[in-house]
Every structure is written in structure tokens, then in C-alpha cells.
């Protein structure tokens with residue numbers, strides 16, 4: 001049977017009404033999935049649900065303000081928690097990707113439990129969708145990456161878990177979002193944020209560099225493809241701790257490397273690298289090396305998924 005947005009929304013609301021006893025909190029990432037869930041949950045239970053957005057310090061420039069704007073426009077009961085100090089300290093000295101994911105995942109849960117206790121909630125609503133749990137070893141495949149919203153959950157979590165979107169794929173999420181007039185969020189962003197886009201240790205300095213490079217990559221690609229259907233599914237910068245020799249003006253430099261990743265896919269399960277035009281790559285590379293002096297080399301990732309995953313960690 002074909003997927004029907006109206007029926008899906010009705011059944012998700014019914015599930016929330018039936019299973020939410022008392023109050024719940026909702027984990028928002030600012031992405032399409034959890035924003036959709038917040039809108040549906042708001043329709044189903046109103047102020048019995050608090051939507052919580054955690055500022056991890058691993059976010060992109062302007063992200064907190066964007067989230068505030070969207071949630072206010074739907075009159076959702078929400079709160080932003082600034083926990084950047086906690087996250088960045090917890091990641092100090094950590095280089096292993098799975099460790100980073102576990103640390104971020106556990107911190108998320110710890111903070112949500114704290115906020116939930118204050119709010120008197122017994123249930124955690126999460127925007128988990130099918131690819132999240134399938135790739136976390138849910139049923140079909142081996143563990144590829146422990147996505148924070150599945151693999152990072154402590155086994156004895158005190159909150160009851162409610163995941164009304166868990167059978168949906170990305171294209172269905174887009175369909176339902178459009179049906180509810182939720183603005184299209186241009187691209188997904190992982191829960192562990194920039195921590196899995198910095199190879200090696202996450203430091204404040206590296207976060208700052210990556211934030212600048214990310215902004216340049218996103219702005220240039222969005223501008224290039226404005227009004228066209230060819231905008232890649234996801235496009236971002238990755239910071240490599242590898243330093244190489246370069247030249248700036250008449251001075252020798254020894255700077256970091258940025259990799260540009262852009263991918264075309266329908267459901268994030270498999271995909272091909274986007275064929276970005278050389279002129280676009282040229283402009284991104286020149287802007288990054290001109291504006292971020294610690295970076296003196298830019299490379300383009302030409303790996304499909306599989307064998308590469310979309311994120312580098």
C-alpha cells in the first residue's frame with residue numbers, strides 16, 4: 001500500500017496519546033526528523049511535552065538561533081540547554097570515533113534525564129527513523145556505527161522510550177514534513193555534531209576552524225544550486241589533523257587540511273559522491289584558504305557509500 005502522510009500523522013498522534021501517561025520530553029536535534037516529531041507531538045499532547053534542544057558546543061554557526069526560530073513559529077513548548085562546556089570537556093583527549101559517539105550519546109541521556117526529572121516527565125520521545133536502528137545493528141546488518149540516538153542509550157535508562165517515526169525512511173519524512181508545512185531543513189546533521197567531523201582529538205580551536213570552513217562550504221553550495229533540484233543531499237567540511245606545507249604571500253605555512261564531502265542519496269543508506277563542478281570547488285577552496293589562515297589545503301572526497309559512510313567517523 002502506498003504511503004499516506006495524513007494517515008501516518010493520525011496514527012502517530014494516536015500512538016502518542018495512547019502511550020504517553022503524564023509528561024514527556026522530546027529530544028530535538030534541529031534536524032528534519034525531530035522537528036517533525038515535535039510538531040506532531042505538539043498536536044497530540046501540547047504542553048504535556050517539553051521539547052529540549054541541547055547546545056553541545058559541537059554545532060554549526062547560527063544553529064541555535066535557527067532552531068529557536070522554527071520552534072517558536074510552531075508555538076512548541078521548548079527549552080534550549082547550554083551544555084557546551086560539559087560536552088567539550090568530556091571529549092578531551094578522545095580520538096576513537098566510537099568512543100566519541102558513546103561519550104556524546106551518554107551525555108545527551110544524562111542531561112535529558114536531568115531535565116526530565118525537573119519537568120516531571122517519565123517518557124522520552126525520540127525522532128529515531130528506520131536507517132538509524134537498521135545501521136545500529138537493530139535487525140538486518142552488523143553494527144556499522146553506533147548512532148547516538150540508538151547505540152548510545154544506557155541499558156537501564158529510567159525514561160520510557162517513545163519513537164513514533166521509527167518505521168519511516170527519509171523520503172517519507174520529507175513527504176510528511178511537507179504535508180505539515182514544516183520548512184525543509186536543507187540537510188541532515190549528525191547527533192555527535194562536529195565531533196565526528198574532526199578526525200582525532202576535538203579541541204576548541206579545531207571546532208572553531210571547522211565551524212568557519214563548514215559555513216563556507218554550506219553557503220557556497222547552497223548558493224550555487226539555489227533554485228535547482230540538484231542540491232546534494234548532504235555537503236560539509238571535515239577537518240583532518242594532518243598538516244602539510246603550503247605558501248601564503250611569500251611565507252611558508254604548515255596548516256591543517258579540509259576535506260569537502262558532498263553526497264547524493266535517496267535514503268542515506270547508499271549513495272554516490274556529488275559531481276561538484278570544478279569552478280565551485282575552486283571557489284570553496286580559495287575562500288577557505290583565504291579566510292581561515294590555519295588551513296592551507298583543501299581536498300575533495302570522491303568515495304561512494306558503500307564503501308565509505310557519509311560521515312568520516
Ligand code: XMP
Nearest residue numbers: 147148149188189190191192268309310311
Ligand atoms: P553515515 O555516516 O552512517 O550516515 O553514512 C548516514 C546518515 O546519518 C547521519 N548520521 C547520524 N545521525 N546521529 C544522527 O542522528 C548519529 O550519530 C549519526 N551519524 C551519522 C549522517 O549525517 C548521514 O546523514
